[in-house]
Amino acid sequence: MKLHEHQSKEIFARYGIPTPKGKVAYDAESAREIAKEIGKPVVVKAQVLVGGRGKAGGVKLAKTPDETEQHAENILGMTIKGLPVRKVLIDPAVPNKAEIYLGIVVDRAQGAPVMMASSAGGMEIEEVARVSPEKIKRETIDPVLGLQAYQARALGYRIGLDKKLVPEFAKIAMALARVFADTDASLVEINPLFITAEDSLVAADGKLVLDDSALDRHHDLEMLRDPDEEQDAEREARRAGLSFVKLDGNIGCMVNGAGLAMATMDVIKFYGGEPANFLDIGGGAKADKVAAALRLILADTNVKAVLLNIFGGITRGDEVARGIVEALNQVKTDVPMVARIVGTNAEEGRKILANANMQTASSLEEGARMAVEIAKGSN
Ligand code: GDP
Ligand code: MN
Secondary structure (H helix, E strand, O other): OEEOHHHHHHHHHHOOOOOOOOEEEOOHHHHHHHHHHHOOOEEEEEOOOOOOOOOOOOEEEEOOHHHHHHHHHHHHOOEEOOEEOOOEEEEEOOOEEEEEEEEEEEEOOOOEEEEEEEOOOOOOHHHHHHHOHHHOEEEEOEOOOEOOHHHHHHHHHHOOOOHHHHHHHHHHHHHHHHHHHHOOEEEEEEEEEEEEOOOOEEEOOOEEEEOHHHHHHOHHHHOOOOHHHOOHHHHHHHHHOOEEEEOOOOEEEEEOOHHHHHHHHHHHHHOOOOEOEEEEOOOOOOHHHHHHHHHHHHOOOOOOEEEEEEEEOOOOHHHHHHHHHHHHHHOOOOOOEEEEEEEOOHHHHHHHHHHOOOEEEOOHHHHHHHHHHHHHHOO
16 A cells, blocks of 8 residues: 655654655645745645656646645646546755655565665656666665664765765664554655755655555554555455456456465466456355456456366355356356366366356366467457
8 A cells, every 4th residue: 555745754754754844735725825834935746646746747846825826736637647636745845955765675585675775866766776776775674673773874875975964864764764664664765865955854755655464553554545546446356355466368367365366377377378367255255255356357358268266175165156156147247257166065066157057177277278268269
């Protein structure tokens, strides 16, 4: 789950990271009022959950309340990378000399978070990472001990900060590492961290991506969720309690179990097909849940065949089969379906599905091959 810039910066501020004290406006007139209150030049910033707002024209400097209103009006009418701008942040503008990048991500290869910093921060950081990766300095964070003060200071020196600024930089880096750990984040970022005209540091932008699997421990943060963040299909899946990821292929997959779902996708690919989604319907076989899953799969018009791969365990194969048949009564479709059921009461399950005119396969290989053939034939 992503947080908006203003939400991220509010959290940063609680940890002692200096941020401009701005306010959010939902219409141009309030933007103007906020600018009047601030009483000096401001930046008007689109609050949408994508990067690259600056380049898209979603970040504008305004010298007067009039100009603020004008920019807010324009920005509130924009759609950035498909997301409508519904609110703007009005921050006091900060005169700056330089832009630093500071962020933490989970490095799966190392199995640890890594802090990254660069003196070439700002809007071109992706380009910097591509053409001169040596300008990005890294420190691995020990997952148990956390970022150490010496590491934070070392990073400051390694990116060539003036000695005077290193203690302040280290304080911010330590605070950011605490934000990352405390919120169970998968990414936290300040880009840019300004070196101001007065030689202090200010977080001009903020980004925080939380680990969805940890949100149960952070109900306060979960409340900040912006429904615009998710695509319709993903939102529906979350509400139905399904893990669903849309992909670009044409074979829909309905599987009980995440590992089995991955294996199913692999086998489809092995036989030359392309999965249209990852879907784990989880345990249980309630018809409503299966129907929700089926609706999600079929909402994708690329889908030419559906492969159901069911492992009957505690939830028996015949129960799942009955759920599927009931779901098919709820969701009418002509898209061909192939089912493979193994495990507890698999035979009964297969019979139920065969009676419902569904093709059944006796192995995953066979099922995948059948689905791939159907999908290819329909092109
Ligand atoms: P992003 O493009 O979505 O990452 O949005 P940012 O918040 O990073 O803003 C983009 C750029 O706008 C920054 O890299 C800065 O150059 C500039 N900017 C943002 N806030 C201020 C500010 O308060 N003062 C000045 N001078 N520039 C700013
Ligand atoms: Mn930025």
